[in-house]
Amino acid sequence: MSWMSHKYGAAAARRFITSFNHGVSLDKVGVGMTMAGCLALITDAVRQGQAPLNGSLPARDGNANGRVFTPEQCRQLEKDGYIVMDGFLSTQQVKDARQAIRKLDDDYQFRGSPYETFDGTSSTIRTRDRVIINKIENHLDLVRQHIASFAKCLVDSDFQGFPGDAYLESTSTLHMPAQMQVSICDAVGGIDTRLQTVNNMKSDNEIENGNHRYDGIQKSTHNFYHEHKDSAGADNLGELGIIGWIKSQHLRQRYLTCILYLNTDWKEGDGGCLRVFPTGNSSDALKDGAPEHVDIAPLAGRMIVFSSPTLVHAVMATNVERYACVVWLALV
Numbered sequence: 658m659s660w661m662s663h664k665y666g667a668a669a670a671r672r673f674i675t676s677f678n679h680g681v682s683l684d685k686v687g688v689g690m691t692m693a694g695c696l697a698l699i700t701d702a703v704r705q706g707q708a709p710l711n712g713s714l715p716a717r718d719g720n721a722n723g724r725v726f727t728p729e730q731c732r733q734l735e736k737d738g739y740i741v742m743d744g745f746l747s748t749q750q751v752k753d754a755r756q757a758i759r760k761l762d763d764d765y766q767f768r769g770s771p772y773e774t775f776d777g778t779s780s781t782i783r784t785r786d787r788v789i790i791n792k793i794e795n796h797l798d799l800v801r802q803h804i805a806s807f808a809k810c811l812v813d814s815d816f817q818g819f820p821g822d823a824y825l826e827s828t829s830t831l832h833m834p835a836q837m838q839v840s841i842c843d844a845v846g847g848i849d850t851r852l853q854t855v856n857n858m859k860s861d862n863e864i865e866n867g868n869h870r871y872d873g874i875q876k877s878t879h880n881f882y883h884e885h886k887d888s889a890g891a892d893n894l895g896e897l898g899i900i901g902w903i904k905s906q907h908l909r910q911r912y913l914t915c916i917l918y919l920n921t922d923w924k925e926g927d928g929g930c931l932r933v934f935p936t937g938n939s940s941d942a943l944k945d946g947a948p949e950h951v952d953i954a955p956l957a958g959r960m961i962v963f964s965s966p967t968l969v970h971a972v973m974a975t976n977v978e979r980y981a982c983v984v985w986l987a988l989v
Protein backbone atom coordinates (compact mmCIF):
# COMPACT_ATOMS: atom_id res chain seq x y z
CA MET A 658 0.00 0.00 0.00
CA SER A 659 1.47 3.38 -0.86
CA TRP A 660 1.58 5.87 1.98
CA MET A 661 -0.36 8.34 -0.11
CA SER A 662 -3.38 6.08 -0.04
CA HIS A 663 -3.44 6.09 3.74
CA LYS A 664 -5.65 8.61 5.41
CA TYR A 665 -2.74 10.29 7.22
CA GLY A 666 -0.74 10.31 4.01
CA ALA A 667 -3.64 11.82 2.12
CA ALA A 668 -4.13 14.44 4.82
CA ALA A 669 -0.44 15.27 4.68
CA ALA A 670 -0.64 15.60 0.92
CA ARG A 671 -3.57 17.99 1.27
CA ARG A 672 -1.64 20.01 3.85
CA PHE A 673 1.29 20.04 1.48
CA ILE A 674 -0.75 21.52 -1.35
CA THR A 675 -2.32 24.11 0.94
CA SER A 676 0.92 25.21 2.51
CA PHE A 677 2.68 25.32 -0.84
CA ASN A 678 0.05 27.75 -2.09
CA HIS A 679 0.84 29.99 0.84
CA GLY A 680 4.56 30.10 0.07
CA VAL A 681 5.94 27.88 2.87
CA SER A 682 9.55 26.87 2.16
CA LEU A 683 10.05 23.62 0.30
CA ASP A 684 12.45 22.02 2.78
CA LYS A 685 9.92 22.43 5.62
CA VAL A 686 7.30 20.89 3.40
CA GLY A 687 9.67 18.04 2.58
CA VAL A 688 10.37 17.32 6.26
CA GLY A 689 6.65 17.48 7.01
CA MET A 690 5.85 15.09 4.23
CA THR A 691 8.55 12.65 5.28
CA MET A 692 7.29 12.72 8.86
CA ALA A 693 3.70 12.25 7.77
CA GLY A 694 4.78 9.39 5.54
CA CYS A 695 6.66 7.70 8.40
CA LEU A 696 3.71 8.17 10.72
CA ALA A 697 1.39 6.66 8.14
CA LEU A 698 3.69 3.65 7.74
CA ILE A 699 3.96 3.09 11.48
CA THR A 700 0.24 3.56 12.08
CA ASP A 701 -0.48 1.07 9.35
CA ALA A 702 2.06 -1.40 10.75
CA VAL A 703 0.56 -1.11 14.25
CA ARG A 704 -2.90 -1.73 12.82
CA GLN A 705 -1.67 -4.85 11.02
CA GLY A 706 0.25 -6.04 14.07
CA GLN A 707 -2.86 -5.85 16.21
CA ALA A 708 -5.35 -7.03 13.63
CA PRO A 709 -5.73 -10.69 14.65
CA LEU A 710 -6.65 -9.64 18.18
CA ASN A 711 -9.28 -7.08 17.26
CA GLY A 712 -12.52 -8.31 18.73
CA SER A 713 -10.74 -10.88 20.88
CA LEU A 714 -12.14 -11.98 24.22
CA PRO A 715 -10.32 -12.77 27.42
CA ALA A 716 -10.51 -16.56 27.45
CA ARG A 717 -12.21 -16.51 30.86
CA ASP A 718 -15.28 -14.98 29.18
CA GLY A 719 -15.73 -18.00 26.97
CA ASN A 720 -18.17 -20.82 27.48
CA ALA A 721 -16.68 -24.13 28.58
CA ASN A 722 -19.79 -26.14 27.64
CA GLY A 723 -19.36 -28.20 30.79
CA ARG A 724 -15.94 -29.33 29.65
CA VAL A 725 -13.10 -29.75 32.12
CA PHE A 726 -9.38 -29.77 31.63
CA THR A 727 -8.15 -32.27 34.20
CA PRO A 728 -5.11 -31.80 36.48
CA GLU A 729 -3.47 -34.75 34.65
CA GLN A 730 -3.92 -32.97 31.33
CA CYS A 731 -2.49 -29.78 32.84
CA ARG A 732 0.63 -31.61 34.05
CA GLN A 733 1.01 -33.26 30.66
CA LEU A 734 0.77 -29.97 28.78
CA GLU A 735 3.25 -28.29 31.16
CA LYS A 736 5.71 -31.18 30.95
CA ASP A 737 5.59 -32.12 27.25
CA GLY A 738 4.69 -28.72 25.80
CA TYR A 739 1.75 -30.28 23.94
CA ILE A 740 -1.37 -32.34 24.47
CA VAL A 741 -3.68 -34.32 22.19
CA MET A 742 -7.42 -34.49 22.93
CA ASP A 743 -10.02 -36.38 20.94
CA GLY A 744 -13.76 -36.07 20.47
CA PHE A 745 -14.08 -32.30 20.27
CA LEU A 746 -16.65 -32.46 17.48
CA SER A 747 -19.41 -34.92 16.64
CA THR A 748 -19.41 -36.78 13.31
CA GLN A 749 -22.18 -34.48 12.10
CA GLN A 750 -20.30 -31.33 13.14
CA VAL A 751 -17.21 -32.51 11.28
CA LYS A 752 -19.32 -33.25 8.21
CA ASP A 753 -21.00 -29.83 8.33
CA ALA A 754 -17.71 -28.00 8.81
CA ARG A 755 -16.09 -29.87 5.93
CA GLN A 756 -19.01 -29.06 3.69
CA ALA A 757 -18.79 -25.40 4.65
CA ILE A 758 -15.09 -25.41 3.80
CA ARG A 759 -15.68 -27.09 0.44
CA LYS A 760 -18.29 -24.48 -0.38
CA LEU A 761 -15.86 -21.67 0.43
CA ASP A 762 -13.25 -23.38 -1.71
CA ASP A 763 -15.68 -23.74 -4.61
CA ASP A 764 -16.36 -20.02 -4.27
CA TYR A 765 -12.60 -19.32 -4.58
CA GLN A 766 -12.43 -17.93 -1.08
CA PHE A 767 -9.17 -19.61 -0.18
CA ARG A 768 -5.85 -18.04 -0.92
CA GLY A 769 -2.13 -18.47 -0.36
CA SER A 770 -0.77 -18.46 3.13
CA PRO A 771 -0.55 -14.99 4.68
CA TYR A 772 2.59 -16.10 6.42
CA GLU A 773 4.80 -15.16 3.61
CA THR A 774 4.86 -11.42 4.17
CA PHE A 775 6.79 -10.59 7.23
CA ASP A 776 8.44 -13.30 9.21
CA GLY A 777 11.48 -13.59 7.02
CA THR A 778 11.80 -17.36 7.02
CA SER A 779 8.16 -18.03 6.39
CA SER A 780 8.10 -18.84 2.72
CA THR A 781 10.20 -21.85 3.56
CA ILE A 782 7.71 -23.08 6.17
CA ARG A 783 4.46 -23.49 4.34
CA THR A 784 4.20 -25.01 0.92
CA ARG A 785 1.19 -25.01 -1.30
CA ASP A 786 -1.52 -25.06 1.28
CA ARG A 787 -4.19 -22.43 1.14
CA VAL A 788 -5.93 -20.69 3.92
CA ILE A 789 -8.92 -18.63 4.76
CA ILE A 790 -9.07 -16.47 7.82
CA ASN A 791 -12.09 -15.48 9.78
CA LYS A 792 -14.84 -16.40 7.39
CA ILE A 793 -18.00 -16.03 9.39
CA GLU A 794 -20.01 -19.09 8.61
CA ASN A 795 -22.17 -20.94 11.10
CA HIS A 796 -20.55 -24.34 10.94
CA LEU A 797 -17.07 -22.91 11.15
CA ASP A 798 -18.04 -20.56 13.92
CA LEU A 799 -19.12 -23.62 15.84
CA VAL A 800 -15.63 -25.08 15.45
CA ARG A 801 -14.24 -21.83 16.77
CA GLN A 802 -16.60 -21.96 19.74
CA HIS A 803 -15.33 -25.41 20.64
CA ILE A 804 -11.81 -24.05 20.73
CA ALA A 805 -13.07 -21.12 22.82
CA SER A 806 -14.63 -23.55 25.27
CA PHE A 807 -11.30 -25.30 25.59
CA ALA A 808 -9.59 -21.93 26.23
CA LYS A 809 -12.06 -21.15 28.98
CA CYS A 810 -11.58 -24.47 30.75
CA LEU A 811 -7.82 -24.13 30.47
CA VAL A 812 -7.96 -20.74 32.18
CA ASP A 813 -10.24 -22.20 34.89
CA SER A 814 -7.86 -25.11 35.47
CA ASP A 815 -4.66 -25.14 37.51
CA PHE A 816 -2.45 -24.95 34.42
CA GLN A 817 0.82 -23.34 35.55
CA GLY A 818 2.37 -22.39 32.22
CA PHE A 819 5.63 -23.65 30.76
CA PRO A 820 9.00 -23.62 32.51
CA GLY A 821 10.36 -20.10 32.70
CA ASP A 822 7.36 -18.35 31.18
CA ALA A 823 5.21 -15.67 32.73
CA TYR A 824 1.78 -17.28 32.46
CA LEU A 825 0.89 -17.27 36.15
CA GLU A 826 2.94 -14.36 37.42
CA SER A 827 2.20 -11.84 34.69
CA THR A 828 -0.81 -9.59 34.64
CA SER A 829 -1.37 -10.66 31.05
CA THR A 830 -4.54 -12.48 30.13
CA LEU A 831 -4.97 -15.35 27.76
CA HIS A 832 -7.04 -14.08 24.84
CA MET A 833 -9.21 -15.93 22.41
CA PRO A 834 -8.76 -14.07 19.12
CA ALA A 835 -11.76 -13.33 16.98
CA GLN A 836 -9.97 -15.05 14.15
CA MET A 837 -9.60 -18.65 13.16
CA GLN A 838 -7.47 -19.91 10.29
CA VAL A 839 -8.76 -22.77 8.19
CA SER A 840 -6.31 -24.51 5.90
CA ILE A 841 -6.63 -27.02 3.10
CA CYS A 842 -3.59 -28.92 1.98
CA ASP A 843 -4.04 -30.75 -1.33
CA ALA A 844 -2.91 -34.32 -1.85
CA VAL A 845 0.54 -34.89 -3.29
CA GLY A 846 0.54 -34.61 -7.07
CA GLY A 847 -2.90 -33.05 -7.31
CA ILE A 848 -3.45 -30.33 -9.87
CA ASP A 849 -6.06 -27.77 -9.08
CA THR A 850 -6.85 -25.86 -12.23
CA ARG A 851 -9.12 -23.57 -10.24
CA LEU A 852 -6.02 -22.05 -8.70
CA GLN A 853 -5.40 -20.33 -12.00
CA THR A 854 -8.59 -18.39 -11.45
CA VAL A 855 -7.58 -17.56 -7.91
CA ASN A 856 -4.32 -16.35 -9.33
CA ASN A 857 -6.10 -13.85 -11.50
CA MET A 858 -8.28 -12.49 -8.76
CA LYS A 859 -7.26 -9.56 -6.66
CA SER A 860 -8.88 -8.65 -3.40
CA ASP A 861 -7.96 -5.74 -1.15
CA ASN A 862 -7.10 -8.21 1.53
CA GLU A 863 -4.68 -10.00 -0.71
CA ILE A 864 -2.93 -6.85 -1.71
CA GLU A 865 -2.82 -5.61 1.85
CA ASN A 866 -1.30 -8.82 3.16
CA GLY A 867 1.05 -9.09 0.23
CA ASN A 868 0.01 -12.69 -0.21
CA HIS A 869 1.55 -14.92 -2.74
CA ARG A 870 -0.91 -16.29 -5.23
CA TYR A 871 -0.55 -19.74 -6.66
CA ASP A 872 0.54 -20.15 -10.23
CA GLY A 873 -2.12 -22.80 -10.72
CA ILE A 874 -0.08 -24.83 -13.17
CA GLN A 875 2.38 -26.66 -11.02
CA LYS A 876 1.55 -29.91 -9.36
CA SER A 877 1.34 -29.86 -5.59
CA THR A 878 4.46 -31.88 -5.08
CA HIS A 879 5.32 -30.15 -1.82
CA ASN A 880 2.47 -30.20 0.56
CA PHE A 881 4.15 -30.24 3.91
CA TYR A 882 5.27 -27.64 6.44
CA HIS A 883 8.90 -27.45 7.32
CA GLU A 884 9.82 -27.52 10.98
CA HIS A 885 9.09 -24.29 12.80
CA LYS A 886 7.78 -22.69 15.97
CA ASP A 887 4.58 -20.67 15.69
CA SER A 888 5.83 -17.44 17.17
CA ALA A 889 9.42 -17.71 16.05
CA GLY A 890 10.68 -15.46 13.31
CA ALA A 891 8.75 -12.56 14.85
CA ASP A 892 11.43 -11.51 17.30
CA ASN A 893 14.34 -10.95 14.99
CA LEU A 894 14.34 -7.19 14.72
CA GLY A 895 17.50 -7.21 12.60
CA GLU A 896 15.92 -9.41 9.98
CA LEU A 897 12.41 -7.94 10.03
CA GLY A 898 13.26 -4.27 10.25
CA ILE A 899 11.27 -1.97 12.50
CA ILE A 900 8.13 -1.93 10.36
CA GLY A 901 8.08 -5.72 9.95
CA TRP A 902 8.64 -6.09 13.67
CA ILE A 903 5.70 -3.85 14.51
CA LYS A 904 3.52 -5.68 11.98
CA SER A 905 4.34 -9.02 13.57
CA GLN A 906 3.30 -8.07 17.10
CA HIS A 907 0.46 -10.58 17.07
CA LEU A 908 2.92 -13.36 16.26
CA ARG A 909 4.98 -12.52 19.35
CA GLN A 910 1.82 -12.66 21.47
CA ARG A 911 0.99 -16.22 20.44
CA TYR A 912 1.13 -18.41 23.51
CA LEU A 913 -0.82 -21.57 22.70
CA THR A 914 -1.57 -23.08 19.32
CA CYS A 915 -4.90 -24.94 19.16
CA ILE A 916 -5.48 -27.05 16.05
CA LEU A 917 -8.73 -28.89 15.38
CA TYR A 918 -8.68 -31.41 12.53
CA LEU A 919 -11.52 -32.41 10.24
CA ASN A 920 -10.11 -35.44 8.42
CA THR A 921 -12.77 -38.11 8.39
CA ASP A 922 -11.74 -41.71 7.74
CA TRP A 923 -8.05 -40.89 8.03
CA LYS A 924 -5.94 -44.05 7.78
CA GLU A 925 -2.28 -45.03 8.01
CA GLY A 926 -0.69 -44.05 4.72
CA ASP A 927 -2.78 -40.91 4.27
CA GLY A 928 0.11 -38.90 5.72
CA GLY A 929 -0.36 -35.34 6.91
CA CYS A 930 0.65 -36.10 10.51
CA LEU A 931 1.73 -33.28 12.76
CA ARG A 932 5.29 -34.16 13.78
CA VAL A 933 6.35 -32.66 17.09
CA PHE A 934 9.89 -32.50 18.44
CA PRO A 935 9.70 -32.30 22.24
CA THR A 936 13.48 -31.93 22.62
CA GLY A 937 13.66 -29.15 20.03
CA ASN A 938 16.17 -31.12 17.93
CA SER A 939 14.59 -31.29 14.50
CA SER A 940 17.38 -31.96 12.05
CA ASP A 941 16.11 -33.79 8.95
CA ALA A 942 12.65 -33.17 10.34
CA LEU A 943 10.64 -34.70 7.51
CA LYS A 944 12.84 -37.75 6.99
CA ASP A 945 12.48 -41.24 8.44
CA GLY A 946 15.58 -40.84 10.56
CA ALA A 947 14.47 -37.58 12.19
CA PRO A 948 15.52 -37.20 15.84
CA GLU A 949 13.12 -37.92 18.72
CA HIS A 950 9.64 -37.00 17.56
CA VAL A 951 5.98 -37.93 17.86
CA ASP A 952 3.71 -38.18 14.80
CA ILE A 953 0.11 -37.22 15.52
CA ALA A 954 -2.54 -38.18 12.98
CA PRO A 955 -4.91 -35.32 11.97
CA LEU A 956 -8.06 -37.23 12.94
CA ALA A 957 -11.50 -35.66 12.71
CA GLY A 958 -12.52 -34.04 16.01
CA ARG A 959 -8.97 -34.23 17.39
CA MET A 960 -7.53 -31.13 18.98
CA ILE A 961 -3.83 -30.58 19.54
CA VAL A 962 -2.70 -27.81 21.83
CA PHE A 963 0.92 -26.75 22.18
CA SER A 964 3.27 -24.02 23.27
CA SER A 965 3.53 -21.60 20.33
CA PRO A 966 6.90 -20.06 21.20
CA THR A 967 8.71 -23.26 22.10
CA LEU A 968 7.38 -26.42 20.46
CA VAL A 969 9.10 -27.28 17.19
CA HIS A 970 6.73 -29.00 14.79
CA ALA A 971 6.32 -29.86 11.12
CA VAL A 972 3.54 -31.28 8.95
CA MET A 973 4.31 -34.41 6.94
CA ALA A 974 3.26 -34.56 3.27
CA THR A 975 -0.35 -35.53 2.89
CA ASN A 976 -1.75 -38.06 0.41
CA VAL A 977 -5.34 -36.90 0.88
CA GLU A 978 -6.94 -33.49 1.04
CA ARG A 979 -6.21 -32.30 4.57
CA TYR A 980 -8.34 -29.90 6.64
CA ALA A 981 -7.18 -28.07 9.75
CA CYS A 982 -8.57 -25.17 11.83
CA VAL A 983 -6.09 -23.19 13.89
CA VAL A 984 -6.55 -20.61 16.63
CA TRP A 985 -3.59 -19.05 18.38
CA LEU A 986 -4.41 -18.07 21.96
CA ALA A 987 -2.55 -14.90 22.82
CA LEU A 988 -1.06 -13.73 26.09
CA VAL A 989 -1.75 -10.01 26.12
Ligand SMILES: O=C(O)CCC(=O)C(=O)O
Pocket residue numbers: 840882887916931955970971972981983
Ligand atom coordinates in the same frame (compact mmCIF):
# COMPACT_ATOMS: atom_id res chain seq x y z
O1 LIG B 1 -2.02 -27.96 10.07
C1 LIG B 1 -1.30 -28.32 11.00
O2 LIG B 1 -1.37 -29.45 11.49
C2 LIG B 1 -0.26 -27.38 11.56
C3 LIG B 1 -0.23 -26.05 10.94
C4 LIG B 1 0.89 -25.22 11.44
O3 LIG B 1 1.87 -25.69 11.93
C5 LIG B 1 0.77 -23.77 11.35
O4 LIG B 1 -0.20 -23.26 10.76
O5 LIG B 1 1.65 -23.07 11.88
Ligand SMILES: [Fe+2]
Pocket residue numbers: 885886887970
Ligand atom coordinates in the same frame (compact mmCIF):
# COMPACT_ATOMS: atom_id res chain seq x y z
FE1 LIG C 1 2.82 -24.20 13.09
